[in-house]
């Protein structure tokens with residue numbers, strides 16, 4: 001699968017930096033979400049114990065994923081559900097299309113799911129002649145705009161109310177006022193009709209419970225509840241790591257996830273769906289399919305250092321504190337998963353360290369992400385390791401390598417080094433602005449194409465040392 | 471087991487250093503919430519006090535009724551205030567005792583076993599108010615826990631504009647732990663409901679410019695009635711089997 005952006009990371013970031021309204025919106029969102037998280041932190045006793053416990057539970061589950069997925073599969077089948085395992089995005093799409101076709105599906109109601117973004121499900125269903133409707137308000141807006149999410153928790157944060165009113169007015173065939181209550185009311189009305197007609201519901205899965213075969217859906221709008229209870233057929237799609245052993249463990253994740261995501265004690269709805277419906281029940285899906293997707297996750301699992309990235313709860317806290325995300329927003333990453341966690345997992349999911357490994361440079365390594373992670377994933381550490389991996393694989397800019405080779409040659413000999421640094425301090429003068437070299441001639445450009453180089457000091461360290469101490 | 475499942479699980483097992491997928495439960499040192507959380511004790515008044523504060527912070531209402539009659543009265547007051555014309559209600563023994571609308575100008579539908587599905591869902595969609603009996607209410611987060619059954623349709627709490635939930639004070643528990651314990655017990659007897667809905671306030675979204683907006687898909691209002699008087703009926707679908715709280719608690723710190 002390849003959905004590479006046309007622009008290079010540097011150009012995507014440059015483009016984003018120029019989009020002032022988007023950056024303002026992103027900054028407002030992350031500040032609010034982070035502030036709320038910090039407040040929640042003071043309200044839950046022993047915050048760190050919870051994170052530690054969350055980490056232990058996730059580690060145990062991921063370390064025994066073969067067992068828990070086997071158990072989950074059995075639990076789902078025992079209560080009359082169907083389970084499907086898909087190694088690739090292609091396989092997952094095929095399984096889902098088959099289920100829809102078998103049920104003569106015409107209208108598919110979807111609730112927010114990152115994994116279905118990842119497998120590019122909607123275009124595939126549409127190609128088969130089905131109407132697909134995203135029911136999460138933000139996802140609905142993005143679907144109308146033909147855009148992708150820019151934040152994992154508030155996906156349409158880059159769109160303002162005027163742009164949204166324009167999109168809705170087009171659907172309505174009349175003017176919808178650009179104020180939030182009017183926009184929300186329009187969405188409620190329109191989507192409610194779709195819910196009543198939909199024959200297939202597709203949801204993601206925040207976490208499945210292995211010993212019961214139930215799935216949990218965490219939302220504020222309640223659209224996942226409707227998606228899972230009105231259409232006759234329910235298909236839930238999950239990344240293979242999104243499983244927990246028991247309900248007890250779910251309590252821990254539910255104590256962490258909403259608080260880290262939005263600072264809420266709990267989201268408005270936590271729907272535990274133990275589909276299919278029981279005999280004589282009059283709502284809830286009659287037919288239930290759980291689709292478990294690998295799509296590159298086993299590459300993360302296979303790497304002992306990176307396996308812990310599969311502990312992620314998708315809370316988005318790392319996005320909200322990242323100084324780079326704050327400046328460039330989600331689209332500049334160009335990947336389905338942005339932010340620090342996206343920079344870590346995308347090279348594995350896409351199996352491409354050359355192109356996607358560059359995301360590890362869209363970070364400052366300040367470790368803010370690691371310090372807030374709901375399950376204590378050392379993200380900044382993993383980001384350094386991606387950079388290292390890229391170098392080992394020979395994917396750094398060839399000129400950067402030439403530069404470092406020259407450095408090594410000069411560094412070996414004090415005389416040469418002294419001369420080189422002096423020359424650098426003089427030779428750089430035309431390139432320096434505000435103490436940084438922003439773009440240099442080759443081989444320096446191998447470095448400065450993707451970041452600024454601090455200018456060499458006017459006096460070298462050796463000169464200062466000599467003046468003061470010799 | 472299908473072939474694709476077999477190869478999928480074998481692949482994972484191999485990556486994790488095993489010849490074949492693990493089939494017996496691995497040892498675990500720690501399960502569920504941290505120890506301090508499991509061991510904490512609560513003041514007997516904590517659940518109600520917390521529930522009220524938390525739900526009210528989310529624009530919900532909590533009415534404390536002395537007894538069934540008081541609750542009955544309050545429901546009528548609220549329905550009048552809401553100018554409700556159509557109401558749908560779980561076919562629940564407790565609710566049948568409490569809710570009397572025969573002489574009110576309201577069309578009342580019961581979510582009962584005998585009625586066709588399409589009719590029920592349309593009734594719920596058209597209803598101004600849906601009335602449920604909460605299986606649990608959780609103080610710590612201001613949350614209602616509803617278990618689905620043939621007489622306890624999910625649509626009653628998701629489709630109407632307003633959701634009114636009624637329950638007894640004894641249904642109130644301090645934290646989610648009690649509900650999870652109950653679910654684990656049910657699991658051992660193959661009796662986990664098809665849906666467990668934790669509802670914490672009204673449907674909301676901040677998707678438009680981080681501007682909070684209420685009622686995007688589900689109810690715009692979540693109002694609750696807590697009846698102080700104890701219940702003396704065995705609930706017909708066995709949704710409650712144990713008194714969840716110890717009564718000798720010390721104050722939670």
Ligand code: SF4
Nearest residue numbers: 312313315316318373
């Ligand atoms: S990596 Fe951590 S902070 Fe980031 S989304 Fe995942 S759990 Fe949340």
